[in-house]
Amino acid sequence: TDLFGNAVAAGKGSPKPAAKSFAPAQDPIAEIINEGEAPPSLPAPRNITNTDHKYHLIQGEAIPSFVDQLMGQTEICFDTETNNLDANDAELVGMSFSFIPGEAYYVPTPADQAETQKILLQFAGLFNNPSIKWVGQNLKYDMLVLKWYGYELKGSWFDTMLAHYVIEPDGKRSMDMLSTQFLGYDPVPIEDLIGKKGKSQGNMRDVEIEKIKDYAAEDADITLQLKHALQPLLSSKVVEKVFYEVENPLLAVLTDMEYEGIKVDVNFLNDYSLELDKDAKRSEESVYAQAGLRFNLASPKQLGEVLFEKLQLDPKAKKTKTGQYATGEDVLSKLAHQNKIVEDILAFRELTKLKSTYVDSLPLLRNRKTGRVHTSYAQAVAVTGRLSSNNPNLQNIPVRTERGREIRKAFIPRDENHVLLSADYSQIELRIVAAISGDPAMCEAFQQGKDIHTATAARVYNVEEKDVVKEMRYKAKSVNFGIIYGQGAFGLADNLGISRTEAKEIIDNYKKQFSGIQRYMDDTVNFAREHGYVQTLVGRKRWLRDINSSNFTVRGFAERNAINSPIQGTAADMIKLAMVKIHQVFKENKFRSKMILQVHDELVFDAVKEEVDIVKPIILECMRQALPLPNNVPVEAEIGSGTNWLEAH
């Protein structure tokens, strides 16, 4: 079903003018899309024991002539071995190189870091050679390791992980999987060297060099072969643009951002932790007093039994799919008015969440060299094209509630000569909906610089904009969210806690007022049914194998994906293009200010105070111009500065 709770019609006869941005001139034919897939992963017959290979160990006096040989290549596959998965805290154990399939070289580097630096110095000319194309699997990792030793790869890049990401965004893409799938070859498992993962897992530094040589050289060899297998698919699937213009360049931008990290105010967090602990304990005790018994309030299972069996708070309490009572925030909120205990439970939940996930863990995740936190961006995880962030996740720092927002005060500039800048897109996803649907009312609202939720409410409730009251705006905002998520009428009712009847009424009005949106949703789903994929403005594709499923639920999910992915994905493309541009302009102008965070529609900078007035308009201009939208829908971005992230916002 679509937003309006209707089944999406198959061939409504609409000739799909509105969705034409998604059916570009070079509209690929369905057959092309599905060819070139390797057969599903049967156990691969080939491995290092039964396959010809020439893997060489290079050390000492052999290095100079080896480097000379590499200098003559145009394309080199490169891989590092280290003693840590965290590239910001890793020592180089060795490097492997390959430029001919079946042949590779391993150069070990010793624990003595001064010695390692001497070896790297011999490779300086190679790393700086601008005419070399560096091939690798997850090159960001290797580039980050090298950056800590003071080196960059100055030529161009081809990351096989990113290539596979744009070819098959929802696939698995560890090197082992790719090798099995595309080369029919099973690489040496890492467990053979350092043991099974867990606390007993060893360290690459302690493995004998001959063993590492085979493993590491094979990695470079395989990755080079993967490049040759994947490159033609970029072309046959028509995803070269998003690969070469977005993902591949972004890799170097993210490397620099992860290297910088952001400073956190540990004293502030420690103080705040005590405060949260005190208040959480107070709420907890209050709950036990009201319940008349003590239990583990952090256990949803126990809490559900107390609320709905002992206290009988709701005779028709909802259950989760595993048969427990549901005690999520939405469920409890509906009971909050009549039951003081529920307020205390919600307070406890909020406070313990803030404490454990953010306040107590951030200080522990500081890098030992920099004292800063260096998030890691996953560039090939989110199926829509977004980045994700982990260790720590800096894309879900609280902002909604007062006490959560407080945590943003802990993110601070690196020193007194810097401030934080935060630049964010305004309503970017809705602007994209307006632009690609071409809905006249919504496009016009943006062209006139209106508050989109108020403008929506005015139309849906048929009143003047000045007469839109809070509740009308709030509900209209929820409908707009529903569109972005391809959510059904059920979802809206659920979301707003209103009846299905009222939800349907709001939706019927919306449908009349914004008929172009309805048409976009129909056209997009129909396009997906016909072609098996949907795509963004930049040509990032997502294949939807379930779009023609006979199972109502499964198909419905695919239909929501069809509607949501081009929107979320286009927004992702836009900010990624902006990041590449900003990075380039900063470099050209030799600015010392650094881009340090991305939060989907926001960029954060650690800016040198004297540069603030120069970089602010540059950042905004790059963001606004990154990806012009059709139908004259303007793209707006705002920027602020401050001595912490909250203030900058």
Next chain:
DNA sequence: ATCACACGC
């Protein structure tokens, strides 16, 4: 390992 929950966009 999986689930429920809660945080973000």
Next chain:
DNA sequence: GCGTGTGAT
């Protein structure tokens, strides 16, 4: 809709 982290089981 898309993610990640935590604590419980």
